[in-house]
Amino acid sequence: MFSRRKLSFRTDGRDWPNRDASRFVKAAGLTWHVQMSGQGPVLLLLHGTGASTHAWRLLEPLLRPYFTIVALDFPGHGFTQSPPRAFLTLPGMAASIAELLREMDVVPDLAAGHSAGAAVMIRMKLDGAIKPRGLVSLNGALIPFGGIATHVFAPFAKFLSGSPVIPRLLAWKGNDASAVDQMVRGTGSTIDAQGLEFYRRLASSPDHVAATLGMMADWDLGALSKELPRLDVPLLLIAGENDKTIRPEEAFAVAAIVPGAKVAVLRGLGHLAHEERADDIAALMLDFARSLGVLAAGA
Helix, strand or coil, X not given: CCCCCCCCCCCCCCCCCCHHHEEEEEECCEEEEEEEEECCCEEEEECCCCCCHHHHCCCHHHHCCCCEEEEECCCCCCXXXXXXXXXXXXXXXXXXXXXXXXXHCCCCCEEEEECHHHHHHHHHXXXXXXXXXXXXXXXXXXXXXXXXXXXXXHHHHHHHHCCCXXXXXXXXXXXXXXXXXXXXXXXXXXXXXXXXXHHHHHHCCHHHHHHHHHHHHHCCCHHHHHHHHHCCCCEEEEEECCCCCCCCHHHHHHHCCCCCCEEEEECCCCCCHHHHCHHHHHXXXXXXXXXXXXXXXXX
């Protein structure tokens, strides 16, 4: 009935996007799945809760000619080792990834994060763990959820994540391709069949599900949102007009308190905008990098 706990890179990752760039690195007490490819200035890519490096499968080939791309699976996500619970908090995630980058001797010139990955990226910048010349938030989860989500959703996720049985039950349900498709459509996005299959594999892993629930349960954006005004690096906030997870209005709320921040709203796209129209995202990121001098004007 139940799925095996951890995904196997040999079998589950047999056709993983950008597989030839994959490596496994030990840092912060974990073994991490990292992908590194391309050439030029270093671009750090941080995926969102419940995703993995596969989320960059369409964007990465478009950016590879311009950047040395470093992408990774969060602790417990994808093919990275499951961590102690403390790693799944925002400060814990930021600190452990910073240690990974030090171990790899990687210094990002530009960083981009999707959803919760944007919060990790900004936490790292505020803590001095990275010093990029610019930051790109893709439908970033940067301010606390309002209303019922704050008072009901997080405590419920904490309750679910505290049970060793619940992740296995949810992973069993994750084998249902139609359930995964419904979950993705609920974000306001429509992605290709290949992307859905990768999400199905991830959702069928109890370890991956447990890490996802752990992040949801322990994710406190209150402290981060209070510190956003002291962010001292250019920030580009890309928002999908149809995002049903993080409303595009939140990007404007962040821009109102971060000096010099700019917002770009993409029509017709949802929370997984970078998996819907990667070419539009790539164009925005390249223009942003050129405006900062990370890339030459004619690159």
